[in-house]
Amino acid sequence: EIVLTQSPGTLSLSPGERATLSCRASQSVSSDSLSWYQQKPGQAPTLLLYGASRRAPDIPDRFSGGGSGTDFTLTISRLEPEDFAVYYCLHYGTPGTFGQGTKVEVK
Amino acid sequence: QVQLVQSGSEVKNPGSSVKVSCQVSGGSLSTYTFAWVRQAPGRGLEWVGRIIPILALTDYTQKFQGRITLTADKSTGTAYMTLSRLESEDTAMYYCAREEARAIVEWGQGTLVTVSS
Numbered sequence: 001e002i003v004l005t006q007s008p009g010t011l012s013l014s015p016g017e018r019a020t021l022s023c024r025a026s027q028s029v030s031s032d033s034l035s036w037y038q039q040k041p042g043q044a045p046t047l048l049l050y051g052a053s054r055r056a057p058d059i060p061d062r063f064s065g066g067g068s069g070t071d072f073t074l075t076i077s078r079l080e081p082e083d084f085a086v087y088y089c090l091h092y093g094t095p096g097t098f099g100q101g102t103k104v105e106v107k
Numbered sequence: 108q109v110q111l112v113q114s115g116s117e118v119k120n121p122g123s124s125v126k127v128s129c130q131v132s133g134g135s136l137s138t139y140t141f142a143w144v145r146q147a148p149g150r151g152l153e154w155v156g157r158i159i160p161i162l163a164l165t166d167y168t169q170k171f172q173g174r175i176t177l178t179a180d181k182s183t184g185t186a187y188m189t190l191s192r193l194e195s196e197d198t199a200m201y202y203c204a205r206e207e208a209r210a211i212v213e214w215g216q217g218t219l220v221t222v223s224s
Contacts, residue, residue, distance in 0.1 A: 001169065035210035037152075044202055044217055045152065050210035088152050092209040095168045096142060096154040 002026055002091045006099035012107040019076040021102045023089035028069045033092040036065055036074045039101075040085045048087075049074065079104070109134040111203050111215035118221045124191040127218045129203030136184040137161045140206040143177065143188045145199040146217075153199075157206070158186060193222045 003026040013019055023034070031052040037045040047056040049065040052072055062077040076083055084106055089099040114128040129141065143155040156167040160179035167175055176189045186203055198221050205213040 033209050037211070039152075044214035045211075046214070047210055047212055050208050050212075056210075056212070086151075090152075090154070090211065092206070094157075094166050096157065097168075098144075098152040098154055101151040 001095060002029060002093055002097050004089055004091055004097055004099035006087075006089060006102045008102060009100075010103045010105060012105050013079055014107045015079050015081055017079050019074075019079055019083070019104055021074040021076075021087055021104075023067075023072045023074070023099050025070045025072075025091060029091055029093070031068050031072075034067070034072050035090045035092065037088045037090065038083075038085050039088065045088065076104075109139070109205060109213055111205060111213055113201075113203055113215040113218045116219040116221070118223065119193050121193055121195060121222055121224055123193055124189060125193060125220050126187055126189045127201050127203070127220070129186040129188075129215050131184045131186070131205075136179055136186065137181050141177075141179070141186045142204045142206050142211055144202045144204055144211075146202070147196070147199040150199075155188070155201075160186070190220075193220075195222050198222045 005024045007022045034052045035050040036048045039045040053065045064075045086101045086103045088101050091097050110132045112130045140159045142157045145153050158165050158177040165177045179186045200217040202217050203215040204211040
């Protein structure tokens with residue numbers, strides 16, 4: 001079973017700043033199987049990126065993703081107030097596994 | 108637009124079982140793959156299992172093996188998750204979710220399961 005480790009656990013930033021979130025896999029995975037989700041308090045998660053770098057419909061272009069093998073990143077180019085939330089990466093495998101999450105909070 | 112509508116909250120005694128339903132609307136259950144994900148209070152997301160109704164295939168995280176059963180009723184367009192031998196650590200929000208392109212593209216609203224004596 002693949003283990004995903006996200007870092008940092010918490011990111012304290014101000015609106016307008018750039019956020020870089022990391023997701024590291026315990027072994028090499030296909031980029032096609034890596035996706036990112038945003039979750040706000042009291043809500044179900046929503047899909048941001050799939051295939052490591054493809055934005056889901058209606059996701060703003062300030063969200064981007066990249067990486068390959070064991071190291072993947074989610075970048076938010078300029079934080080908007082609505083972007084402060086918890087972010088998870090997911091490996092689509094048999095079974096699937098989530099990272100433990102990164103909380104992006106207001107500094 | 109496919110929507111997933113889950114059953115309501117449940118309170119269960121330790122050692123009992125719970126069955127959560129997920130009604131699919133706006134599409135055919137047979138053409139999709141469904142994952143179940145849970146989230147304990149204040150904790151992260153945990154992948155529980157997957158069902159591919161058209162192939163009658165299921166896949167579970169090892170820690171749930173022997174306690175979990177995923178099923179699907181094509182006639183009613185409903186997917187089900189049954190978790191048995193409940194423990195207090197099973198208290199969580201349980202989500203059904205639709206998979207596509209090797210990602211989760213749609214989420215149900217969640218079903219809160221509370222295990223307490």
